[in-house]
Amino acid sequence: MSQALIQASGRLFNALSRHHELIMQVYLNGQVDETQSSTKVLEQLIQLGILWRPDAHSPLRLKSAVRNLLESSLQDERNRTIDANIGAALASLKTLVGHYKEAMHYNRYSEAQSHMSTLTEHVYQLTESLGNSVRIMFSRINNEFGYVVSVDAKIRENELAQSQVSDLLQQLECFQFDQLSELAGSQRELRHLLVVALQQSFSRAAQELSVAQARLLDLLGRFREFKGRTRLLKGFLLHCEHHPDFTVNEYPALSQVPTLFNQAAAMLNPAAADVNYVHHEADYHQMATQLTHLGNRPKAETSETVNNELEVTEQSTVALIKGEIQHAVECYFCEVIDSGQACSALDYYQHQNFDFDAEVWIYQVIGGYQALDETDKLFFALDTQGQAHTTFTGNYYIHDVTLGLR
Amino acid sequence: MMNEAGRVLSLLLEGKFICQVTDEEAWRYLKRRDNVQTLEPHLALLNRSLATTADGEVFFCAYTTLGDAERKVLQQQFQDIASNLIPLVEWLMLIQQASESDIPLTIGGALRLSELQSVIEDTPAYAEQLEKISRYRLFNSTSVNLDGQLKQVFKRLTDLGYLHKPNSEKQIYLATGKIEHLYEIIRFIDETESLSLAEQADAAISQGNLL
Numbered sequence: 232m233s234q235a236l237i238q239a240s241g242r243l244f245n246a247l248s249r250h251h252e253l254i255m256q257v258y259l260n261g262q263v264d265e266t267q268s269s270t271k272v273l274e275q276l277i278q279l280g281i282l283w284r285p286d287a288h289s290p291l292r293l294k295s296a297v298r299n300l301l302e303s304s305l306q307d308e309r310n311r312t313i314d315a316n317i318g319a320a321l322a323s324l325k326t327l328v329g330h331y332k333e334a335m336h337y338n339r340y341s342e343a344q345s346h347m348s349t350l351t352e353h354v355y356q357l358t359e360s361l362g363n364s365v366r367i368m369f370s371r372i373n374n375e376f377g378y379v380v381s382v383d384a385k386i387r388e389n390e391l392a393q394s395q396v397s398d399l400l401q402q403l404e405c406f407q408f409d410q411l412s413e414l415a416g417s418q419r420e421l422r423h424l425l426v427v428a429l430q431q432s433f434s435r436a437a438q439e440l441s442v443a444q445a446r447l448l449d450l451l452g453r454f455r456e457f458k459g460r461t462r463l464l465k466g467f468l469l470h471c472e473h474h475p476d477f478t479v480n481e482y483p484a485l486s487q488v489p490t491l492f493n494q495a496a497a498m499l500n501p502a503a504a505d506v507n508y509v510h511h512e513a514d515y516h517q518m519a520t521q522l523t524h525l526g527n528r529p530k531a532e533t534s535e536t537v538n539n540e541l542e543v544t545e546q547s548t549v550a551l552i553k554g555e556i557q558h559a560v561e562c563y564f565c566e567v568i569d570s571g572q573a574c575s576a577l578d579y580y581q582h583q584n585f586d587f588d589a590e591v592w593i594y595q596v597i598g599g600y601q602a603l604d605e606t607d608k609l610f611f612a613l614d615t616q617g618q619a620h621t622t623f624t625g626n627y628y629i630h631d632v633t634l635g636l637r
Numbered sequence: 638m639m640n641e642a643g644r645v646l647s648l649l650l651e652g653k654f655i656c657q658v659t660d661e662e663a664w665r666y667l668k669r670r671d672n673v674q675t676l677e678p679h680l681a682l683l684n685r686s687l688a689t690t691a692d693g694e695v696f697f698c699a700y701t702t703l704g705d706a707e708r709k710v711l712q713q714q715f716q717d718i719a720s721n722l723i724p725l726v727e728w729l730m731l732i733q734q735a736s737e738s739d740i741p742l743t744i745g746g747a748l749r750l751s752e753l754q755s756v757i758e759d760t761p762a763y764a765e766q767l768e769k770i771s772r773y774r775l776f777n778s779t780s781v782n783l784d785g786q787l788k789q790v791f792k793r794l795t796d797l798g799y800l801h802k803p804n805s806e807k808q809i810y811l812a813t814g815k816i817e818h819l820y821e822i823i824r825f826i827d828e829t830e831s832l833s834l835a836e837q838a839d840a841a842i843s844q845g846n847l848l
Contacts, residue, residue, distance in 0.1 A: 380737070380738070380739060381739055382739060382740065456743075457740050457741050457743075459835065460741040460743070460820060461733065461741050461838075462834070462835040462838040462839060463820065463823055463824060463827065463834050463835060463838075464726050464729055464730050464733075464741065464823070465730070465834075465837075465838035465841070466827070466832070466833075466834025466835050466836070466837040466838035467722070467726050467823055467827070467832075467834050468723075468726055468727065468730065469834075469837050469838060469841055470832055470834055470837055471723055473837075478719070479719045479722070479826055479830075480826075480829070480830060481712065481715060482715060482829075483708060483711035483712045483714075483715045484708075484712065488703060488708075488711060489825065490688045490690070490699055491690060491818070491821055491822055491825055492711060492714070492715055492718070492822075493688065493699040493700055493703075493711060494652065494688075494697055494698070494699060494711070494714060495652065495685045495697075495698040495699055495700050495707075495710075496652060496710045496714075497650070497651045497652030498650050498651075498652075498683070499647055499650045499651050
């Protein structure tokens with residue numbers, strides 16, 4: 232920022248020194264002879280705020296700030312006026328008009344010309360300073376007093392600006408155009424300066440000031456509102472801190488519910504498709520073709536089945552549990568081996584007091600013997616005791632078996 | 638195709654708050670007296686009427702007569718509002734303090750997420766405050782970093798209609814009329830329960846000055 236300013240000031244001072252002859256000429260003559268200088272230079276000087284054109288038909292003039300600077304630096308007290316207020320400026324205008332008229336009356340034209348240029352200078356200075364004050368006011372309003380941070384400071388700035396606006400408005404009341412027009416009389420140049428130029432700037436300033444005043448009041452209201460809101464929020468938090476058990480009254484339970492708390496529930500839901508409505512058939516068709524999840528449906532089902540996990544656990548061995556009776560048969564075989572003597576199955580049966588059927592036992596013993604390996608079978612001998620059927624041949628009844636070692 | 642009246646009517650029936658920020662066209666529509674007159678019969682049919690808040694700048698739909706069912710809805714709503722007041726107010730204060738202008742958030746106020754984030758990151762007190770706020774059930778953030786907390790808070794507020802995001806690609810949020818409604822509620826509570834909140838705040842500020 233400061234770098235930019237320094238650069239800009241460099242340009243300004245360069246322009247001042249490069250065109251100092253022109254500027255001094257303007258300072259002394261009051262206006263620029265535009266035919267003698269290049270338009271480019273003039274444009275540049277206007278841009279830098281050294282020259283300005285009060286209105287479209289008047290020649291270029293020196294800015295009052297530059298003029299003030301030159302006056303004070305060159306200690307030229309000739310043209311200095313105290314721009315304290317509009318009243319004083321108007322009074323000096325009246326005096327100058329008096330000088331001018333007197334000179335004209337005595338036909339001292341060169342003197343009259345010099346008075347005229349001073350008068351012109353004063354009039355334009357007055358209009359310029361009016362315009363400037365209004366512009367400053369507006370620039371302050373437009374950024375909402377952005378140059379101060381706190382809302383309180385903004386309110387103070389606003390109050391200052393308001394007092395300045397009312398001061399300016401009061402000073403504007405000093406313009407009495409009936410007197411000025413009387414003063415100007417029938418002189419065309421005087422009328423142009425005192426009536427037309429001043430009135431234009433007066434009406435513009437008055438209009439802008441009234442707008443500014445309205446804006447200022449508006450802004451002040453807003454700042455107060457901001458302060459009120461901030462205090463409201465802070466106060467609420469403080470209150471909740473101080474009263475942790477604070478609960479808001481239940482307003483919807485009141486017979487008259489305040490509008491603030493009377494907010495109707497949402498009730499609109501999306502409409503459904505009417506497949507019988509012929510006009511929509513094409514649209515429905517379109518939508519149906521765009522349905523992507525329809526094709527995915529079988530996939531979804533398979534994925535569901537995948538979810539049913541196959542429990543892969545250690546398979547329980549299928550134990551061929553030998554029945555009690557089989558076990559008894561083995562024991563019987565072992566008994567025969569241990570004792571080394573033949574033993575009748577029924578004897579063993581009675582000896583062990585088995586609780587299953589004797590016939591089953593004998594069957595099992597025979598079965599046990601038959602189930603042995605061929606090599607094992609060779610160690611044992613199974614002898615059956617029984618009798619043939621009395622009537623039919625080929626039938627043999629076994630009463631008992633005897634197992635022995637070979 | 639629905640005309641403007643139908644569109645505004647459905648917005649109202651969806652329980653939306655209509656303000657200049659959220660839907661300027663609908664808001665302009667409702668600002669005109671004769672338009673409101675065309676809508677009123679439709680609303681009346683559904684036991685509803687057009688209500689305004691914040692000096693007529695925000696429109697919403699209210700019940701005309703209150704039966705048991707309506708009261709139940711309102712009570713539920715009120716419970717939500719009452720329990721959300723503190724988180725919302727704390728958030729508003731944080732936003733106000735973190736924004737450079739120290740101006741309270743009002744309707745149309747713009748919040749730039751990146752700016753806020755850098756201010757909050759640079760100020761540990763704000764970061765702590767944000768963490769506290771984001772843990773409230775209203776915002777329900779579980780994020781441990783500031784970025785996530787801030788985004789969650791703003792997302793919830795946008796969902797609830799307090800903020801509006803005009804451009805989905807830019808992290809700029811505008812305060813809606815619902816914020817004004819919130820201020821109205823606090824003001825109402827302050828007045829009806831005569832809490833004199835502003836005086837409490839002033840007293841606290843002057844005490845702070847003395848210290």
